[in-house]
Amino acid sequence: MNPTRRWRLAVAAMGLGTMLNPLSSSMLAVGLVALRDDFGISVAEVTWIVTVFYLTSVVAQPLMGRLADVVGPRRVLAAGMVVVAVMSTVAPLAPGFAALCAMRVAIGFGSSAAFPAALSIIRRSADRVGIAPMPAIARVQLGNSMGVVLGPAVGGLVVSLWHWSVLFWLSAPIALCALAAVLLLIEPDGPPPAGRGRSLIAALDLPSVALFGTTIISILVFLSRPSRGWSLPLVAVGLASALLLVRRSRRVERPFVDLSLVTSASVLPTFVGFWVMTVVYYCVFYGMPQYLEGALGFGTGQVGALMVPLAGVSLVANPVVARVLTRVGTKVVLIVGAVWMAAGSCLALLLTGFSHPALVLVVCGVLGVPYCISTLGYAKAMYDEAPAAKIGVATGMLQTCRHAGGAVATIVLSLVFSAGLGPSGLADLVVVMVLGCLVAAGAALAWRTSSPAAG
Template sequence: MSASQPKSRVGLTVLALSLGTSLNPLNSSMIAVALVVLRGDFGLDVGTVTWVVTSFYLASAAGQPLMGRLADRFGPRRLFMLGMVIVALSCALAPLATNFLLVCLARALMAIGTATAFPSAVVMVRALSAVAKVSSTRPLSRIQMANTVGAALGPVVGGLLISVAGWQWLFLINVPLALISLLGVKFFAPADPPREQGSLGSLLKASDLPGIAAFTLTLVLLIMGLLDALPGYRGWLLGLAPLAAALFAWRELAVQRPFLDLRLLSRNRPLLLIYLAFLVFNGVYYVGFFGLPQLLEQSAGYPSNVVGLLMLPLAAISVVATPLAARAIDRFGVRSMLITGVLVLLLGVALLWLLTVSYAPPLVLLLTAALGLPFAAVNIAASQGMYASTPAKDSGVAAGILQTCRYIGAIAATVMIGVFYAPGVNQQQWSQLVLAIAGLAVLALVITLFWRPGRAETRSKL
């Protein structure tokens, strides 16, 4: 796209990208109010039903860095459109699933499709900001706001869909959204610059497939071990995960064009701390996000559509707070916003303990509003810190790894929920769960306090 083209095309491109990137967080959160319904429809226990969440996060965690690397090397526009096609097809077929395994497989395929969106959008941000002659903060904050709003609106949208039409519509709603996003990017996004050339075989050979495989294997072994996916083999899975990680590290240090440049990453302390803080933050946040709806449905007895409405303040606060957080970053910096967000998270966790006393709707509304503030602040601050701390050529894979940190944190949250809710979903188990995540919130605060902006971030005035 040349500089002479109207800025309206840039705005339409950002809108299409925002819609596409919102599908991943939207689908990761809509499912929160469907767990009880799925348990009833398929006759599942608490531990088993969480696989509909875990399958999505597992595929996303492994897929995001890979999609980011592919966007960096082969072009973000074509990868984004391919992902939207995958989303539309998988979601059109998912309602035909006759058992829970097929539902989980459909969720995994949908996750792979949506995993293309955020890394591709981040790669395109530099070109879009140059055309619009604005700081990259503006288009990036709009895309991140769509992610935040998508995740926040998920329980509301999911609750309404389930109460009116059934869980199948959690898939079907994605079909028109993916197609609209695809068409918007096709007609308004800038063409991909010249990237890799050559035969498919040579491109695959240069893509470090062994490194990608070792990275994916490490995640699969670790997550399946944490979830005790193969009873009786947890020790083996957790024991093999470090070996796979060592194999991955050896491979990446041995090749000239690694999937993930570990040497560069080891020298980038600000980026490493951003990733770690974001992972722990999401572990805390998603315990509340997924654990609270189950508590309200099974212990308090609220129907799913009412639970969706009770989660509405989270969406409303996130919508309002995200643009305000973006402006605050421009004025006060990323570090101040990160610290503020984690402090508010710690306060929100403390307030969650009040549910051991009462399920009164005004109290629940207050608590969901309290969860919306840190979600908006930390999401936008972590994205800005990651973007500014990363070389332009690695923007896609860096964005993918940031999203992987989100999913690993969310998977850890589902593991904790499964463990603490195993004896029963009640106020006593909730109080123990809240105490556990309070400790993690303190850890997130400590990591954030150690973080300092790097030189790249200073140049970007973040």
């Protein structure tokens, strides 16, 4: 097979694997009512099927990236696809809801392997044979966008025609196709850089992984349930874990969290900017449907159709943004993305006085483009700045910012819409979004590249 064609097919396979994480998340969200009825549980209980997946992904993305760094990205990507295929097949046979959630955790770990492993493979191939990385990064990121776009539509269709179990079974053939293509098309890894046995376990720095997970999960759970009495101690747990993590990271030779990298002027603004832009985007992604249905009176089916441009525009903008990033440079594009998102947020204020479907489509389309800019721009920034030996864990932590941003967005929405789904709530939301965009623009301005080609 022609090497160029082989590489393009390999990138497509990695994009297919990357699609599984957002697809699994957004697709099952549509089936919560069916799950609740089948298992005879409450609304609060059934949402755990979504919560455990998010919390798993927050920790699993950098952990799988670390595994890719120390074991080899092809091995980790293939293993992740095997886990998704097996667990998606047996999950509908779970004897109870708790068992189903446990299998959902396993799917979260498996699907989290795809993105960091893919960028590690791209980095390796680019370094060895001089392949241009940006088109490949864009196609892999396109898998993330496709998962977000297809999830609600596919989930709604499946639940209406068949059964929620089909939502799990759909992931299995996708994972198997990605697995077969990865094994056939991607060059095998060499011997694990970290060795085997105890040396491999030591290289993973599992105590730091546990502290990292405890810190992130404690804070996110507290923020999601701040009024509950049992949630307050989680703040202390999170802060204590963070301090222990910093202490350990300074003492370990190759820590899971490399403080010198994470706090550098080329990486810290990347994390901050991407996290804030993700919070802003998910405020729209989760908040706009509520406003359209609760304040403007659109039906559920209409809302689903009107929201398509928000994520769907990424499918069109993706290759254009990739070319602009290569020609113009990362910093300029990230600043433009933040300013564009702020302008689009102000445009949403028109929906306080008008409710024509065409206007909703325009607003969603306008707000979708800057998020495409951010996802590609910050992925490229991290790709350019992270050392080759740490590209997996670094890009995994970038995805942690995405999941954490989605969680924080739900908290923002609960506050701004606490008095009801009216125009005043939307206006408050726009203020928060614009402020977030200003922070993101500041992060982009503060970003300092160590690679002249990246600026």
